[in-house]
Amino acid sequence: MSHANYGIAKHRFDTLVIGAGGGGLRAALQLAQAEATVAVVSKVFPTRSHTVAAQGGMNAALANVSPDNWHWHMYDTVKGSDYLGDQDAIEYMCRAASRLVIELEHMGVPFSRLDNGKIYQRPFGGQSQNFGGAQAARTCAAADRTGHAILHSLYQQNIRAKTHFFDEFFAVDLLLDDEGYVLGALVLEIETGEPLIIEAKTTLLATGGVGQLFRTNTNAAINTGDGMGMALRAGIPVQDMEFFQFHPTGIAGKGMLMSEGARGEGGYLINKDGERFMERYAPQAKDLASRDVVSRAIATEVREGRGCGEKGDYVLLKLDHLDPEVIMKRLPGIRDMAMTFAHVDPIDKPIPVFPTAHYTMGGIPTDRFGQVVVPVNQGAAEPVPGLYAVGECACVSVHGANRLGGNSLLDIVVFGRAAGNKITEYLGESRYHRPMGRQYVDKALGHLARWDKRGKGESVGALRDALQRTMEHYCGVFRIENVLAEGLAKVLEIEKRLEDVRLQDHSKIFNTARIEALELENLVSLAVATVTSALARQESRGAHTRIDYPDRDDERWLKHTLFYREGRRLDYKPVTTKPLTVDSFPPKPRVY
Amino acid sequence: MATFEQNPEASDAQRARLAWQCRRGMKELDLLLQSFLDALFDGLSQNERRAFDLLLRYPDPVLLEYLMGRMVPVDREMADVVLKIRRNG
Ligand SMILES: Cc1cc2nc3c(=O)[nH]c(=O)nc-3n(C[C@H](O)[C@H](O)[C@H](O)COP(=O)(O)OP(=O)(O)OC[C@H]3O[C@@H](n4cnc5c(N)ncnc54)[C@H](O)[C@@H]3O)c2cc1C
Numbered sequence: 025m026s027h028a029n030y031g032i033a034k035h036r037f038d039t040l041v042i043g044a045g046g047g048g049l050r051a052a053l054q055l056a057q058a059e060a061t062v063a064v065v066s067k068v069f070p071t072r073s074h075t076v077a078a079q080g081g082m083n084a085a086l087a088n089v090s091p092d093n094w095h096w097h098m099y100d101t102v103k104g105s106d107y108l109g110d111q112d113a114i115e116y117m118c119r120a121a122s123r124l125v126i127e128l129e130h131m132g133v134p135f136s137r138l139d140n141g142k143i144y145q146r147p148f149g150g151q152s153q154n155f156g157g158a159q160a161a162r163t164c165a166a167a168d169r170t171g172h173a174i175l176h177s178l179y180q181q182n183i184r185a186k187t188h189f190f191d192e193f194f195a196v197d198l199l200l201d202d203e204g205y206v207l208g209a210l211v212l213e214i215e216t217g218e219p220l221i222i223e224a225k226t227t228l229l230a231t232g233g234v235g236q237l238f239r240t241n242t243n244a245a246i247n248t249g250d251g252m253g254m255a256l257r258a259g260i261p262v263q264d265m266e267f268f269q270f271h272p273t274g275i276a277g278k279g280m281l282m283s284e285g286a287r288g289e290g291g292y293l294i295n296k297d298g299e300r301f302m303e304r305y306a307p308q309a310k311d312l313a314s315r316d317v318v319s320r321a322i323a324t325e326v327r328e329g330r331g332c333g334e335k336g337d338y339v340l341l342k343l344d345h346l347d348p349e350v351i352m353k354r355l356p357g358i359r360d361m362a363m364t365f366a367h368v369d370p371i372d373k374p375i376p377v378f379p380t381a382h383y384t385m386g387g388i389p390t391d392r393f394g395q396v397v398v399p400v401n402q403g404a405a406e407p408v409p410g411l412y413a414v415g416e417c418a419c420v421s422v423h424g425a426n427r428l429g430g431n432s433l434l435d436i437v438v439f440g441r442a443a444g445n446k447i448t449e450y451l452g453e454s455r456y457h458r459p460m461g462r463q464y465v466d467k468a469l470g471h472l473a474r475w476d477k478r479g480k481g482e483s484v485g486a487l488r489d490a491l492q493r494t495m496e497h498y499c500g501v502f503r504i505e506n507v508l509a510e511g512l513a514k515v516l517e518i519e520k521r522l523e524d525v526r527l528q529d530h531s532k533i534f535n536t537a538r539i540e541a542l543e544l545e546n547l548v549s550l551a552v553a554t555v556t557s558a559l560a561r562q563e564s565r566g567a568h569t570r571i572d573y574p575d576r577d578d579e580r581w582l583k584h585t586l587f588y589r590e591g592r593r594l595d596y597k598p599v600t601t602k603p604l605t606v607d608s609f610p611p612k613p614r615v616y
Numbered sequence: 617m618a619t620f621e622q623n624p625e626a627s628d629a630q631r632a633r634l635a636w637q638c639r640r641g642m643k644e645l646d647l648l649l650q651s652f653l654d655a656l657f658d659g660l661s662q663n664e665r666r667a668f669d670l671l672l673r674y675p676d677p678v679l680l681e682y683l684m685g686r687m688v689p690v691d692r693e694m695a696d697v698v699l700k701i702r703r704n705g
């Protein structure tokens with residue numbers, strides 16, 4: 025299958041899947057089972073994808089623990105999205121959820137069970153019965169290893185279905201022809217440093233989120249938004265990048281997640297005066313209010329000088345009033361994490377915490393079939409031929425302005441499968457690979473060659489550090505016009521400085537420095553997209569909080585942002601408020 | 617991916633490979649493994665390097681159990697390396 029071409033090895037498949045997290049693997053499985061030839065490229069070994077970190081679980085209205093149905097789940101998701109989610113896609117996802125959980129179970133995911141043998145479900149924030157009524161329990165979990173169990177099962181199934189894996193290969197750029205068809209990608213074998221062309225009739229991006237945009241984040245180092253960066257370089261916009269979810273309680277300065285479980289067991293937050301400040305911000309729900317509310321409260325305490333520590337830049341999560349037994353039995357993971365990374369035993373002392381960047385709501389615009397869609401000449405959105413995207417790198421959009429916990433694992437499985445089906449349909453109509461002109465490859469090779477330049481220059485690490493600090497400071501939990509404008513100037517300056525970055529290590533074998541340089545390019549382009557989109561959106565909605573525009577403004581801003589790299593152009597497209605079969609949920613104030 | 621036993625690599629190449637393989641799906645592991653590699657790898661004996669290499673082949677949730685001290689590897693050499701990683705963390 026492999027033959028030389030311009031001195032570069034080339035492989036041909038029906039479909040190239042870039043990314044081996046839950047999204048990529050679910051799609052690959054659907055395709056391999058439909059007898060397509062599928063290549064999956066992943067920069068790390070597949071089961072080391074970030075999906076492995078998801079512990080909480082996956083939502084589906086199975087109604088095993090509380091009364092439930094998909095329509096209530098849909099309502100919660102629309103409301104959680106602060107009405108920016110597309111209701112056709114949300115209905116599709118919530119309806120598919122139960123069937124796909126059962127399907128995962130049949131693939132071998134060991135979901136935790138109730139005594140009656142049914143799948144156990146835990147309550148999570150934002151879940152309600154009967155359209156905003158009593159708390160629902162909708163999250164299915166395989167102990168605290170749900171993500172791992174899903175990833176592992178999907179990987180095994182793919183091996184069985186003969187999916188072809190390229191492990192430790194880094195995708196550099198999409199290859200497009202003059203008519204805008206996507207023909208595959210240029211990838212780099214990390215072990216040898218050699219480029220490789222993977223030619224495919226269809227390409228699916230499933231590269232995950234971009235948590236590394238911010239200094240303090242919960243994400244693995246691999247989450248650098250590569251697929252979104254590749255899309256931007258190919259002239260495709262990214263959607264709704266201003267919406268980034270901050271989890272309220274990350275270990276201060278480090279970012280690791282201290283899950284809601286700690287507050288669920290009776291832990292609470294205090295400021296430097298020892299005051300339980302959440303009582304002021306959310307008198308009812310207090311420390312268990314929704315993520316965006318608690319994040320804003322913590323950031324406000326710090327901004328207004330009530331933060332703890334020498335620099336006053338964090339608050340404390342207090343558990344030391346709880347029975348040590350409770351901490352050891354119910355929160356062992358949190359205790360281990362606090363001891364390892366904050367060097368604090370929560371039995372004796374409170375844990376320093378601050379909001380931490382957690383989830384990328386924005387991404388590559390797609391429809392509910394996973395097709396990448398872009399508006400053409402002011403008209404309706406049309407598919408980019410041959411290109412698909414799913415998972416955290418995509419924006420369907422089911423999460424809108426704010427994702428609900430447990431909806432992301434659902435998203436990747438539902439839309440991974442849907443994209444697999446859509447691609448199978450397309451493959452049925454497209455018998456041949458389109459010609460791969462040399463010029464298409466040259467462009468990507470030129471990009472890669474840029475990093476062969478030698479000489480003195482700034483280091484990748486230093487510039488990445490500057491970028492992450494800038495994003496945290498100028499485009500974090502709270503945003504305001506003049507600070508964002510300053511932030512944009514800083515990010516653009518960093519973009520300029522990127523040209524002067526040089527690698528000191530030009531070796532070929534497992535050259536991590538080169539990969540980090542390519543990742544930094546992606547991060548920088550997404551930082552520009554995020555700040556530009558945030559500066560333009562003059563309202564507060566979901567995770568995007570503008571101090572100068574504190575209210576949601578449906579009249580002007582009930583629309584999706586599209587950011588194009590060329591000219592840093594912004595465009596907007598309407599939110600799909602019409603579901604598939606049920607009545608629309610019109611925007612209402614979002615109170616919990 | 618050749619195993620250490622089949623093909624003992626030059627030290628630089630081995631370090632380069634392991635540096636990439638310290639990239640995991642969980643932030644906690646990234647931090648502990650990468651800072652260990654940076655701070656202590658060069659001073660490890662051949663046997664300790666081999667143990668570290670084998671350790672990195674475990675799935676992320678198992679690695680997390682080891683590095684949080686909730687489980688201890690049966691292999692003595694590996695258990696020692698785990699302890700070094702934990703102390704460095
Ligand atoms: C700490 C934590 C806990 C979470 N808990 C939950 C939870 O309980 N429930 C829930 O629903 N969600 C949870 N989430 C969110 C959820 O885990 C992710 O959104 C989801 O797993 C993303 O899956 P994915 O398939 O889109 O991408 P990922 O799993 O991130 O996979 C991306 C893949 O792309 C590959 N890749 C990336 N760039 C390149 C490149 N240039 N070349 C080649 N390959 C590349 C990677 O190697 C990887 O295989 C959590 C997130 C975090 C950070």
